[in-house]
Structures are given as structure tokens and as C-alpha cells.
Amino acid sequence: MKVAIVGIGHVGAALAYSLLELETVRELMLVGRNLSRIEGEAIDLRHAGSFFAAPPSVSYGPVSECRDSDIIVLCLSQKTTSLDRTHLAVDNAQLFAEVVPVLTRQNPNSIFVVATNPVDSLTQLTIELSDLPPSRVLGAGTVIDSCRFRHALSDHLRVHPDDVRAYVLGEHGESQFIWLSGAAVGGVRLEASDIPLHVIESTRSSGTDIFRLKGNTCYAIAQALKLMVRSIAGNRLGTMPVSTQVNLGTDFPLLCLATPCVVGRRGIEQVLKPHFSSEEQQMWLTSGRRVAATLAEIHQSLGV
Numbered sequence: 204m205k206v207a208i209v210g211i212g213h214v215g216a217a218l219a220y221s222l223l224e225l226e227t228v229r230e231l232m233l234v235g236r237n238l239s240r241i242e243g244e245a246i247d248l249r250h251a252g253s254f255f256a257a258p259p260s261v262s263y264g265p266v267s268e269c270r271d272s273d274i275i276v277l278c279l280s281q282k283t284t285s286l287d288r289t290h291l292a293v294d295n296a297q298l299f300a301e302v303v304p305v306l307t308r309q310n311p312n313s314i315f316v317v318a319t320n321p322v323d324s325l326t327q328l329t330i331e332l333s334d335l336p337p338s339r340v341l342g343a344g345t346v347i348d349s350c351r352f353r354h355a356l357s358d359h360l361r362v363h364p365d366d367v368r369a370y371v372l373g374e375h376g377e378s379q380f381i382w383l384s385g386a387a388v389g390g391v392r393l394e395a396s397d398i399p400l401h402v403i404e405s406t407r408s409s410g411t412d413i414f415r416l417k418g419n420t421c422y423a424i425a426q427a428l429k430l431m432v433r434s435i436a437g438n439r440l441g442t443m444p445v446s447t448q449v450n451l452g453t454d455f456p457l458l459c460l461a462t463p464c465v466v467g468r469r470g471i472e473q474v475l476k477p478h479f480s481s482e483e484q485q486m487w488l489t490s491g492r493r494v495a496a497t498l499a500e501i502h503q504s505l506g507v
């Protein structure tokens with residue numbers, strides 16, 4: 204299986220390194236604009252690969268040379284110093300408008316995985332620009348936020364994070380929410396009183412806290428993206444809260460939000476339908492309204 208990563212910055216490079224150990228990935232292509240930088244990354248990764256059992260071959264090149272990939276992970280981005288992910292919307296939409304149509308033409312069978320922020324709006328934009336079925340375009344959604352929640356709650360309850368079955372859903376941003384009515388620890392349903400405020404706050408703010416401290420986040424998102432790539436490449440049918448197209452009714456345009464999905468060789472194999480409490484339903488719609496507003500700004504800037 205050939206995986207191309209477009210945009211070899213902090214996230215793209217961390218993902219490339221983490222994919223060296225996935226034996227289902229046989230070819231890895233680094234795609235970027237600064238060719239000497241990505242050549243350096245490719246050589247470094249080849250050397251690192253010699254410490255793994257069956258590393259992929261590593262190539263590099265510009266978007267115009269990225270062909271015949273099975274999976275394309277979009278990590279390209281304009282630089283930002285803002286803590287608000289939506290501030291990147293217009294600039295990153297412009298980048299997507301330049302590269303997604305080219306990539307789709309040259310990689311007609313690829314599944315697209317979107318990491319770039321604001322991830323929900325850009326996942327929807329990728330569906331529109333590529334004209335692919337929505338099942339073949341998935342955003343990183345709240346995979347990382349769910350991991351942060353499980354990590355913080357498992358620390359508090361003193362259980363292993365794997366035994367916390369819980370998702371953060373909605374927008375990867377301010378309006379995300381913990382799907383409490385669907386959460387369990389060791390098979391026992393979680394109650395609101397089981398979750399201290401500091402766990403909720405750290406789930407929502409730790410991405411921006413890390414950004415404030417080191418100027419980027421890369422390792423955890425790389426693992427989240429690797430989970431998605433592994434489920435597609437190995438047809439593992441793992442369930443994860445990726446960003447996918449949802450229909451919120453006539454008051455909304457088609458847009459993407461994070462909801463639990465089964466991920467396999469064809470991309471999104473199933474979109475699961477969570478049963479929300481009335482409060483969760485309101486939070487879900489609030490996420491929808493925020494993404495719709497960002498999407499409107501993107502459409503206006505692109506004149507579409």
C-alpha cells in the first residue's frame with residue numbers, strides 16, 4: 204500500500220516516522236514544496252527505517268509527482284500563531300483549492316485523510332473539491348480529543364486508558380463535547396458526577412495549552428492519524444470518531460463533524476448513529492452551526 208503525506212511540517216514528519224513500523228505500508232511518499240527540506244527528511248527516515256523490521260521505501264517530491272497513492276494524508280498548512288483553529292480557514296482553504304483537484308486526478312483510487320485545521324470544514328471542502336464519495340474522505344475529527352479525555356479520566360480514576368470507552372464528538376474545536384450518555388469504564392456507564400471539571404477542561408484546552416508552550420502539537424496527532432491509516436491499510440474496521448459528512452437537516456448545509464465511524468479499506472465503512480440526550484443533541488447542533496459558519500466564510504473566500 205502506498206501512503207503519501209502532503210505537507211511535511213511538524214505533523215507530517217511525526218506521522219512519516221510513526222508509519223515506518225506499519226508493515227501494511229510498503230511505500231511512503233513525502234510531498235512538499237521545499238524539495239531540499241523533504242529530501243533531507245526522506246534520507247533521515249530511510250536511515251531510521253533500518254531499525255524497523257520491514258520499513259516502507261521512502262520517496263519524496265512535489266504535488267505534481269504524487270501519483271497512484273492508496274491513502275493521502277493532508278497535513279499542509281499555512282503558518283499560524285493563533286490559538287483559534289478557525290483563523291486558518293481561509294488561508295488553508297486556498298491551499299486545498301490548489302492541491303486537492305490535482306491530487307484527485309493523479310490518485311483516482313485514493314482515500315483522503317485530512318489533518319489540517321480547521322479540520323471539519325476542510326474535510327467538507329475536500330469532498331467538494333475532489334467530488335469523491337464522502338466515504339472516501341475522512342478528517343482526524345476528535346480522535347485526538349477523545350484520546351486526551353481518556354488519558355485525563357484514566358489518570359483520575361486510576362484505570363488503564365484502554366478501559367475508558369468514551370468519545371468526544373462534534374467539532375474539533377471549542378464546541379466539542381463529551382458523549383456522556385455513551386461512555387463507560389470497564390463496562391459500567393459513566394455518570395456526569397464521575398467526571399471532575401478539570402478533566403473536562405483539560406480535554407478541551409490541552410491542544411491549545413501545548414501549542415502555547417511549544418508552538419505546535421505533533422506526536423499525539425501523528426498517532427491518531429496512524430490509527431486511521433492502520434485501520435484503512437489493514438482493513439481493521441476500527442471504530443473511531445472521525446470527521447465525516449452528516450446531514451443536520453434543512454437549516455444546515457452538508458458539513459462534516461466527528462461522530463463514531465467504522466474505518467476500513469474503503470474509508471468510512473459505516474457511520475454509527477449515537478443516541479444523544481437532549482442536551483447532547485443541542486451541543487451537536489451548536490458544533491454544526493460553528494462549522495457551517497466557517498464553511499460559509501471559506502465558500503465566500505473561494506467564490507464558490
Ligand SMILES: NC(=O)c1ccc[n+]([C@@H]2O[C@H](COP(=O)([O-])OP(=O)(O)OC[C@H]3O[C@@H](n4cnc5c(N)ncnc54)[C@H](O)[C@@H]3O)[C@@H](O)[C@H]2O)c1
Nearest residue numbers: 210211212213214235236279280318319320322343419424
Ligand atoms: N486535526 C488535528 O487534530 C490537528 C492536530 C495538530 C495540528 N493540526 C493541523 O495540522 C496542520 C499542520 O500542522 P504543523 O504543525 O505540521 O504545521 P507546519 O507549519 O509545521 O507544517 C505545514 C507544512 O505544510 C507545507 N505546505 C504548505 N503549503 C504546501 C503546499 N501547497 N504543498 C505542500 N506542502 C505545503 C509547509 O511547507 C509546511 O512544511 C495545521 O493546520 C495544524 O493546525 C491538526
